[in-house]
Amino acid sequence: MDCKEFLIEFQDYLAPQLDAYEQAIYLYIFRHSRMLGLNEVTIGFKSARNRMACGVGEKGKPMSEGTAYVKLAFLQEKGCVSIIKTTHTGRLLKLNLPNEIPGLVRSEPPQGEISLEDMDFFEVPENRLLLLKREGYKCFYTLQALDESNFVVEHVVSRPEGNNSYRNLVAASREANNKKGATSAEDFLRRLFRQGYLSDGEFKDRLQMLEQLKTGELKPTLSNG
DSSP states (O other), X not given: OOHHHHHHHIIIIXXXXXXXXXXXXXXXXXHHTGGGTOSOEEEOHHHHGGGTOBOTTTTTOBOOHXXXXXXXXXXXXXTSEEEEEEETTEEEEEXXXXXXXXXXXXXXXXXXXXXXXXXXXXXXXXXXHHHHHHTTSBOTXXXXXXXXXXXXXXXXXXXXXXXXXXXXXXEEEHHHHHHHTXXXXXXXXXXXXXXXXXXXXXXXXXXXXXXXXXXTOSOOOOOOO
16 A cells, blocks of 8 residues: 555545544554554554544543444444444444545546647737748738747737637747738738738638638647646
């Protein structure tokens, strides 16, 4: 048995469910059973209570024998111990470790791939850079060359309607961001085409990229470092 794991699970999950006397009794039973590799142990609470904890009613005095049995019953109700039988020498008990008590220890969620859908690509600086890399260090609208010092992150659909997901944000030049304003991305691209900023091929490519952006196909590459 891993005592370090036991102490972590006891403190993090079980102790908050027990009062001070229940914790003292539980740990005493653990000390004299599972810690020694025993599945069961007989404990006589008439004498053992003196070695468990000082009383809270009268400071310095041990819990009463009656209190010990009441708390033991509570521990059984909570699934911490099983009272197998009563003998002339005490109670025969089986203690359950925290991870053996149903529903007590919550398993950690699997460490899978970070969900792009939950990431904020506007407020988080490192995520903003992921958009610049996704765009190949070019303005999404004009294809103007950009670097980390002169790009802005632009909402395709303006706030408050638009969100901060990778589906609604692009890296753009400050000039393009100012010119677009509240215009829809499609209309802005048409204006750029009419004004000669984009060739016919570039215009069609930008419209296609815009559609892929909205459908979630233009995913930023997350860094493994």
